[in-house]
Amino acid sequence: MDKEFTVDPEGLHQAVELMSRDFSSAEGFSLPIELPQVGMGSTVALNSLAPSILGGAARLGEATSFAHMDPPTPWITWAITLWNASLNQNLLHPATAPVARQMEKRVVAWLAPFFGMNGGHMTPGSTVANLTALWSARECAGVTQVIASEGAHLSIAKAAHILGLKYLSVPIDANGSMDAMQLPTNLSKSALVLTAGATSTGAIDPFVLAGRAAWTHVDAAWAGPLRLSKHTHLLAGIESADSVAISAHKWLFQPKESALVLFKDTEKAHAAVSFGGAYLATPNVGVLGSHGATATVLLATLLAWGHQGVAQRIEHCMNLARSLSDFVASDERLELYAEPQTGIVVWRPKVENSFDQMQQQLPVGSTSTTSIAGGKWFRNVAANPSADIDLLIATIQGVLAERA
Structure with a gap:
């Protein structure tokens, strides 16, 4: 048996020990220009890369870190991510991820009710979640146009472009929220995207608009988790949407890449974005084909906290x-x-x-x-x-x- 594919307690212990060292003043590792003909071995590679990977990274959990939407992650996520890497589960097929698929369903079932949704699935980030939601909107509601505010994330315009939909940007008010007075009168062919936590300002669009268009999608990548807090009222009305995107790798403190797309009518939405194949036991739902067990990390965090x-x-x-x-x-x-x-x-x-x-x-x-x-x-x-x-x-x- 190839020992590189078995548990090496000493090597893994060394990896954890290196995490506790201070590499802030290290010069780092000078990488070869070309792929080495002969490898240096896993232990040597680990020690060689530590100064660059651990010492050269941004320290998101430092006392002075207060600049971006990227949080530190709890140690339980490091452990589960290690397990996931060792198992390499593929949620495309039940045979290659029997437990991980069930854990994703359970995590979605836990979180969807906070947003008035009845299901959904995980994606690598809200860019893919937004694309999936608007793809569903095109298929289920026949929308031909996407409308969002000037404060909307660039992924919304990107999704409209990919899907061949027109895109209309609506001005924002003095607080950074969508100016409802600037909306077109006829929204019967439109997917209206409301932002819960604009990237630049954190502004929330008026959720009183939810339900007025053929499809309402809420990009709650940043502020969605407020629904689990005492500030839930800030997102009142989100339950009237048809779909919601949340980045778990923001305010749910998950490693990248982790997000959810949730639907009001999951059965209809998933059916619209599912494809079968001769090699598949079940239809492939959404944008991704092969994808890993990120839900197990989120589930572990939710169980722990x-x-x-x-x-x-x-x-x-x-x-x-x-x-x-x-x-x-x-x-x-x-x-x-x-x-x-x-x-x-x-x-x-x-x-x-x-x-x-x-x-x-x-x-x-x-x-x-x-x-x-x-x-x-x-x-x-x-x-x-x-x-x-x-x-x-x-x-x-x-x-x-x-x-x-």
Whole structure:
């Protein structure tokens, strides 16, 4: 038997031990230009790559990490991901993933009711989830056009292009939400996409619009998990949609790539996007063919934390964003774009020419930037429960003091 395909406790222990080392000052590994003729062996490769992979990566769980929608992941997800890699399950066929397929069904059954949906399936991310939902809309509701706000994620326009559907972008209001007054009167051939947590601003589109078009899809990639928290009212009306997309690798704290597409009428939607094959025991549902057991990782996290544990972490992140927002609003030297709706704080210094210098002085990984109506803004995203908001506020105060 080839030992490279068997459990190596010593090698795996070494991999875990390397994770605890500090490689921040390591120079990294110089890769050969061409594929080596002779391999160096797994243990040597592991040790050689650790400084680059572990030392060169962004540290999403650091106290200063507050810039992006990419969270740190709990250690149980590392363990289950290791198991998944060792088993290499393929959910395309029941024979190659008998338990993993059932776990995906169970995870979907747990989460779908929070959104008023009755089922769905997992995808590698919300880009594929949005594409799948709009594909279903085209097949089930005969839509010929996709309508979304200017704040919608680029995956919506991309999906419309792939599906051969017209695309209409609707202006946003002062808070970054879709301006309902700008919608066309006749939506009988349209898929209306409402965003729950715009990427730049975190804004939520008005869910009172759900159900007015031939098909309503909610891109809740970022803010969807608020439905599991005390902030569920912020997404009131989402249950009137026909489909919902959620990125589990955002506010459900999963490793990439993990997302869900959920449907009001799953049987009809899945039938519309299913294809059979002579080699398949069951029809292939959705965009993906072969795909792995990402649901087992999400299921393990939900079992470990429970509903309460998920809610606690999301609510803590919302509190962090509120603290930063309150600080910005109270400082006359700073400008807040709008009251944060879903844990994203957008702000800037009132002295426009100080923006670039302030950006250079903020801690690496603490703050990202975005452009709104041609203007530059700072953007902080509450995806890291371990972020030290007092440290970030103190740093901003220090930068402002230097400018005084």
